[in-house]
Amino acid sequence: MRLARSLLAACLSLVAASALGQGGPDELWNMSTRMEMAGMPGQTFPSQVCMKKGEAQPDKMSQDKNCKVTDVRVAGNKTSWKVVCTGRDAMSGTGEITRTRDSMDGRIRLQGKSGGETMDMTMVLSGKLAGGCNAGEEKKKQQAQAKAMVAQGDAQMAKFCKESMDKFMTQMFEGEGAACKAQKAEYCARVSQTAQGMRTSAGYRKSAKAADWEQAGKACKVNMASVRADACKNAVGGRDWPFVADFCPAEAKKIAAEQCAGRGYTAAMASEYKEVCQRYARRDAEAQPGTAAPAQKPAAAPTAGDAVKEGANQLRKLFGR
Numbered sequence: 001m002r003l004a005r006s007l008l009a010a011c012l013s014l015v016a017a018s019a020l021g022q023g024g025p026d027e028l029w030n031m032s033t034r035m036e037m038a039g040m041p042g043q044t045f046p047s048q049v050c051m052k053k054g055e056a057q058p059d060k061m062s063q064d065k066n067c068k069v070t071d072v073r074v075a076g077n078k079t080s081w082k083v084v085c086t087g088r089d090a091m092s093g094t095g096e097i098t099r100t101r102d103s104m105d106g107r108i109r110l111q112g113k114s115g116g117e118t119m120d121m122t123m124v125l126s127g128k129l130a131g132g133c134n135a136g137e138e139k140k141k142q143q144a145q146a147k148a149m150v151a152q153g154d155a156q157m158a159k160f161c162k163e164s165m166d167k168f169m170t171q172m173f174e175g176e177g178a179a180c181k182a183q184k185a186e187y188c189a190r191v192s193q194t195a196q197g198m199r200t201s202a203g204y205r206k207s208a209k210a211a212d213w214e215q216a217g218k219a220c221k222v223n224m225a226s227v228r229a230d231a232c233k234n235a236v237g238g239r240d241w242p243f244v245a246d247f248c249p250a251e252a253k254k255i256a257a258e259q260c261a262g263r264g265y266t267a268a269m270a271s272e273y274k275e276v277c278q279r280y281a282r283r284d285a286e287a288q289p290g291t292a293a294p295a296q297k298p299a300a301a302p303t304a305g306d307a308v309k310e311g312a313n314q315l316r317k318l319f320g321r
Helices: 002-020 135-166 181-197 201-210 213-220 224-237 241-247 249-259 265-270 274-287 304-319
Strands: 027-037 043-051 067-075 078-085 091-099 103-114 117-132
Touching (some): 181 224, 224 249, 241 249
Antiparallel strands (some): 027 117, 091 103, 103 117
């Protein structure tokens, strides 16, 4: 986040500075700046910039003492430059602005690395001339706007990371350049706490669809196999056979062999193990090798009645009746 704020502040200063290179009276511009970063949604920031006559060099306008603008080139109404920032938030990049009498468009790309966090950010800029202004009076307003925009970006990032945490989006917290990497410890604490509640069949069923738990467990060093084993043990003890059928293949296979195989279809469906018997029959049917069918028109989607009939047929094949 610190690096992102530094990059944004530097970009805002360069936007104003590159346009100043065109000269002219003090002018008020309505600007729109869109920030794009890998792993996070694009964010657009509106602002107003007062262009002051006479300050032609972008580096004189830089608001970051650690950043240096070089290789400034003006070709017609197009200004391009390079920028290098040193220190804790090191970065480098390029930018260009094309300006007409009453409009400007540009793009700035900045790349950097801080604390092992890689940043690759693109700023897409557009502006329209809004009228006249006094650059001296506007300078403080611009600085305040820049701070407000940074604060807005921080707030949006915080909201994005919170939503990612609530949805257990592990990829937002794990890996080089993850948008919310700074909150990984908090995220893993949430994963660990939730996993503890999944050691019962009821708790596991409640949270099972909330995340890719294998990915979350690996990222946060939580043994999800142990969690699942406890949940299955709890399900067997509580005779929660639908849970066993859905989440516990080893236990389901053992129970099916003991309670389903060799029994008639009607008897199996009347028993408390019917969900396990159904799932066992389906898995057994899917495991059987098949032959390629001749090409034909796609069949109509099966109805609920078709599904019931197919399940009954598979069970009868398994039970031999």
